[in-house]
Amino acid sequence: MKVLVLFVATVLVACHASDYQMYPLRLKTSHVGQYSTEVLCASWRLGVEANNLIKWKTVPEACQEFVADYVLGNQYRSDSKTVCREVYFYAKTLNITDKDVFVFDVDETLLCNLQYYSKHGFGVERFNATAFANWVAEGEAYALPETLVLYDKLMSLGIKVVFLTERLVSQRAITVANLKDVGFDKWEKLILKDPAAYTGKSTLTYKATERRKLEESGYRIIGNVGDQWTDLMGSYRGLRTFKLPNPMYYIG
C-alpha cells in the first residue's frame, strides 16, 4: 500500500511538473485511424485479466506475437511480482493460527508450462488434452519464479499451503516429483481431481467443492491464489483472492 501511495504520488508530481498538453478524448469514427495490433491485443489481454472476456477457446491469431512477447518478456514477470508482493504484504498482517491455509492452483500459478505453450502457438492452437497430458508426464515444468519467492516467504511466516489443481489423481506422482524438483517441497495437502467424482461438473464446482471440504474439516482459507477466475470465484473462495496473469488459455 505504501509503495502504491508513493507511486501515485510520484506520478502526480511528475504530471504536475512536466508540461503535458491535454487533448480532449474524441470518439473515433470509422475512417479515423485503426488501432495497431499491439494496442488491440493489449486491450484483449486486459479484458481477459478483468474477466470481461470469458469462455474464449483460443488466443486471437493476430495476438500470438503479442502474447509470446508478454509471457517471455519482463511484463509477465513484473505483473506476477506485483501480485505476489501483494499476497505477501497481506499475509504479513495476519495472525496465523494452526487452521489457516493459503490455497494455490498449480499450472501457471506454481508451475510454468511455457515450454509446452511455446510449441503450441502460445494459446493460438486449440487446447489438446492428450498433448498436454504427455507434457505433464515429462515432469519438466519450471517454477514460476515470482511465486516461488512468495512460497518461500509464506513458509517462513509459518503459513500452511494447500495445492488445488485440475490435474488428475492419476498424475499425482509426477506432479509431486515436479513440484519438489523445482522447490515447492512442502504442503499441507495436494488435491487433484478425481474424474469419477466430477464427471460433467465444471471446474468452478470442483474447486468450490474441494474448498468446502477443506473448511468443513476445520481449515480456514485465508488466501487463494490462481491464474484462472475459476480458481477464485464460487463459494468458500477464501478471505482474499489474488489473480495471477495468464493470457494463454481460459478455463471455464
Ligand SMILES: *[C@@H]1O[C@H](CO)[C@@H](O)[C@H](O)[C@H]1NC(C)=O
Ligand atoms: C493480531 O494480534 C495482535 C496481538 O494480539 C493484535 O494486536 C492485532 O490486532 C491482531 N491483528 C489482526 C489482523 O487480527
Ligand SMILES: *[C@@H]1O[C@H](CO)[C@@H](O)[C@H](O)[C@H]1NC(C)=O
Ligand atoms: C492432440 O495431440 C495428440 C498427441 O500429440 C495428437 O496425436 C493428436 O493428433 C492431437 N489432436 C489434435 C486435434 O491436434
